[in-house]
Amino acid sequence: MNFKELKLCGIGLAVFIVLGACSTRNLELQEETDYRIEEKKTEVLEHNQPEEPHVPIVIDAEGIDLLTGATSHQGNTEASLQEGMGLEGSWVFGFESDITLEHPLFIDGTKEIHSRNDGWTNTYGRMLLLAQRDEEGNPMGAFDLIAPEGIWVYSPAVRFVAEGEYTATVQTPILVIHSNDFHLQNTIIDGNIRFASEEYKNSARATIWNSNTQTYEEVPLSQQVTGEID
Numbered sequence: 001m002n003f004k005e006l007k008l009c010g011i012g013l014a015v016f017i018v019l020g021a022c023s024t025r026n027l028e029l030q031e032e033t034d035y036r037i038e039e040k041k042t043e044v045l046e047h048n049q050p051e052e053p054h055v056p057i058v059i060d061a062e063g064i065d066l067l068t069g070a071t072s073h074q075g076n077t078e079a080s081l082q083e084g085m086g087l088e089g090s091w092v093f094g095f096e097s098d099i100t101l102e103h104p105l106f107i108d109g110t111k112e113i114h115s116r117n118d119g120w121t122n123t124y125g126r127m128l129l130l131a132q133r134d135e136e137g138n139p140m141g142a143f144d145l146i147a148p149e150g151i152w153v154y155s156p157a158v159r160f161v162a163e164g165e166y167t168a169t170v171q172t173p174i175l176v177i178h179s180n181d182f183h184l185q186n187t188i189i190d191g192n193i194r195f196a197s198e199e200y201k202n203s204a205r206a207t208i209w210n211s212n213t214q215t216y217e218e219v220p221l222s223q224q225v226t227g228e229i230d
Helices: 003-047 078-084 198-203
Strands: 057-059 072-075 092-095 105-107 112-115 121-123 127-129 131-133 139-142 151-153 159-161 168-177 183-185 187-195 205-210 215-219
Touching (some): 072 078, 078 092, 159 168, 159 187, 187 198
Parallel strands (some): 072 092, 092 127, 105 151, 127 159, 151 168, 159 183, 168 187, 183 205
Antiparallel strands (some): 131 139, 205 215
């Protein structure tokens, strides 16, 4: 074997080693991706298991401010949002800044108020309050939510709310709705929405602020969603 043939053999061996290494790495990446997909499926399936019924809060008077006290969480971290919108959370979560999540967000649980005085019961839709307010409660901006791992809504009548002339954005690849009366107020969903049934889809609504009439008016849900609605 002459020098030229030996050189060609060396080059061929090097290419073979590189291709083999690339193939091994690609296989490792595919296995890691498959594992994460299965892990996500398991997480969602476990979350869908039936929960024990929750005891509603009982109060002594009809007047109650849902934006203060035990009925409300406020925060600017993922931990505070996950707690506030979890099964044992509150009616309202008030954003104090933009929030970016590392994990899926599950909004779950039905919240009711019962009165000892006269027996009335109200069920309130849970709210993500994305509005920024001044000290007197007037809207002065809106916060955004980034949820790259998706959002699942199980509570009835959940509302994503910004106020006045300000619009909030919820950026997520997928928002899955498993309940009736979902409502976007001054909020854009930058991503796709999937409804678990036609009933849930038909009951969903969107409203925006009309500066001329100084009221919120209903608009097609598609106007507030950048992606697909199924």
